[in-house]
Amino acid sequence: MDKRLIAERFAKARGTYNREARVQQQVAEKMMRLVLQHSGTHPDRFRRIVEFGCGTGSYSSILLHTLKPETLLLNDLCPEMEECVENLPSAGGSPQAGPSAGGTVVRFRAGDAEELDFPTGTDLLTSCSTLQWFTDPAAFFARSRRFLKPDGILAFTTFGPSNMHEIRSLTGHGLDYLPLDEIQRLVALHFDVRYAAEEVVSLPFADPTAVLRHLKLTGVTGTEKRTWTRRRLQAFSEDYTRRFARPDGKVTLTYHPIYIIAQNKSL
Numbered sequence: 702m703d704k705r706l707i708a709e710r711f712a713k714a715r716g717t718y719n720r721e722a723r724v725q726q727q728v729a730e731k732m733m734r735l736v737l738q739h740s741g742t743h744p745d746r747f748r749r750i751v752e753f754g755c756g757t758g759s760y761s762s763i764l765l766h767t768l769k770p771e772t773l774l775l776n777d778l779c780p781e782m783e784e785c786v787e788n789l790p791s792a793g794g795s796p797q798a799g800p801s802a803g804g805t806v807v808r809f810r811a812g813d814a815e816e817l818d819f820p821t822g823t824d825l826l827t828s829c830s831t832l833q834w835f836t837d838p839a840a841f842f843a844r845s846r847r848f849l850k851p852d853g854i855l856a857f858t859t860f861g862p863s864n865m866h867e868i869r870s871l872t873g874h875g876l877d878y879l880p881l882d883e884i885q886r887l888v889a890l891h892f893d894v895r896y897a898a899e900e901v902v903s904l905p906f907a908d909p910t911a912v913l914r915h916l917k918l919t920g921v922t923g924t925e926k927r928t929w930t931r932r933r934l935q936a937f938s939e940d941y942t943r944r945f946a947r948p949d950g951k952v953t954l955t956y957h958p959i960y961i962i963a964q965n966k967s968l
Contacts, residue, residue, distance in 0.1 A: 702836050704778060704813060711756065712781040714920030718757045721918040722830075724902050724956045728858050729760035729829045732960060733767055736827070739896040739962045740854045744768050747825045751848065752776065753814035754831025758786040764827070765789060765805055772806045774820065778834075780811040815841050819848040825856065830958075832859035833876050839887045846891045849965045855892055856962045859884065861899055863957040867945050868916070871937055881959050892963035899959045905951040909941035910934070912954050 711718075719726070737744055748771045755761045755775040765773055775786055789807055810817065815835055819826065826845055835841055845855060862878045869875035879887075885897045906912045913929070929937075945952045 707834060708779045711920035712779045714918055715757055715781060715785055717918040718920060719759060721915055725830045726759050728958045729763055732829050732858050733763045735896060735960055735962060736856050741895060749823050750825045751819045751823050752827050754828045755786060756782060758789055760829040761786055761789055770805055775809045776814055778813055783809045821848055822850055823848050823853055824850055825854045828857040830858055832857055833878055842888055842891050846965055851965055853965045859959050861957040861959050863901055863955055866955055871940050888961055888963050893966055894963045896962040902956040903953045905953060907951060909938040909952055
């Protein structure tokens, strides 16, 4: 996995991501509902929160305004994402400036979440639509336990094997998505899994070119290095339409969100 390329493409898409990433926004909103329902604790208990892979801050905003923590540490692989979250507090300045009017200290830290050490004593370690980019999720689960309080919560969403299967089947490129049962097994080695579920969402697009534009504007093209020549684009469009067209003439793109909420095992 070329994380340099991944970071570069997400950085380029930071101005269009929020507009295009409709499924990711819905996933973030659902994730918060699930955290409130299945974390086994009152939301006021989440005083210290770390979000890895914060991106442009869609989920960050939900965390801030729903849970109102004392501290919210935002992390992303792309240093450029700091400019997207610098005005996240309702008042009081940038993430480096300290408390907002609501009392939350919001900070940003760039870097690879698979390598960084996050603060110990964290109440909630969470992320939306990020873990699929990790090289070694199993090692991250093992490491993340030490950042959390003994009863701390790990809550994240990722994507499963059906995610964007249309693109993989036509180009041969895509991420190696883990299925729900494998993710659940890896998490359960270190945490008590309180909730695990998946869903499939199909988005309609006018044509295959619109699908590619959508992917570019959300930045999720980090594994594709080949150039799109006119001949390749024409062949791709014809195959995509033949295999994935709906009766109304539109084509589909599949998303496969997975939701996990787990509690740190007693030390």
